[in-house]
Amino acid sequence: MGPQSSASSRPHTSHRHAGRTHAQDPDRRLIEAIAGGDQAALAILMARHAADLGRAVRGWVGADHAADDVMAEVRLAVWTHAARYQPLATVRAWMFGIARNKARQLLRSRSRRLAHERAEDLRQAPDLVAREPTAGHADPAAVLLGYPRSSGLxxxxxxxxxxxxxxxxxxxxxxxxxxxxxxxxxxPVGTVKRRVFEARERLRDVL
Incomplete structure (x- = not known):
């Protein structure tokens, strides 16, 4: 055969893999199944990405129960919003975007709560400074904690x-x-100290 037949017999591979599309995303079928109400598909998708998602979330919010809360929110969001997924990014990237947004929401909520608690502490006890119990002097809180709950103290x-x-x-x-x-x-440690001092002052009147 001549050059023409040789050229026609070559496989067309120049862009076959370099231009991988989101339609070839291995998670696409799972997200479509989830959109149709398939809970087994949800479990498979979450298991597939749980380790990487969890590592990222712990880096954003800390390695405590807050990370578990964010992961639960991600799972719920994937389940409820699967039908809204648009293949502008991979499913994995979409899930990481959800996780980041949920982490930000939690951090903002935590920041607002701490600010409110600090303001409340300062409003109720603006000039209080915590002090450790002095040796030889009974601390009212320690005394009251030793009484039965049914007693007046x-x-x-x-x-x-x-x-x-x-x-x-x-x-x-x-x-x-x-x-x-x-x-x-x-x-914050300062908040704990202010609350301990405020509690002691309230209880001191009872003794």
Whole structure:
């Protein structure tokens, strides 16, 4: 055969793989199945990308329950919005976009909550400075925590708002430091100190 037949017999591969389209995305069939209500497809898709998504989310919001909350939100968003998916990007990229938006929403919510709590603490006790119990002097919070809940003194502790009870329980029942309490309650150390001092002042009147 001549050059013409030789050319016609060559496979046309020059752009076959270089121009991979989103239509060839291996997740496309799954997202289409999810849009049709296929929960098994959702489980497969999430399992396929869970490790990478989880690693990214933990980097954005921290390695705690917040990351689990974001991942749950991503799963729900994929399930409810699968039909809206547009192949402008791969399904994987679309899922990462959802995860990033959910992480940002959580961080904004956390920031607003902390700002509100700081403002509330300053409003209720603007000039308070936390002090450690002095040796030889009974701390009212420690005393009241030792009374039965049914007693009048125990009732005084129970009457405190939860935001004041929680740090006291950790301080006296668990013997935690202010830094440890701050980590447990996800609060600044200064906020924990102000709440402990405010609680002590409220309870001091009962003794």
């Amino acid at each position: 125990g009732a005084a502790f129970d009457a405190l708002p939860a935001r004041l009870q929680d740090p006291l329980r950790l301080l006296f029942d668990q013997q935690m430091t202010y830094a440890e309490i701050a980590a447990v309650l996800d609060l």
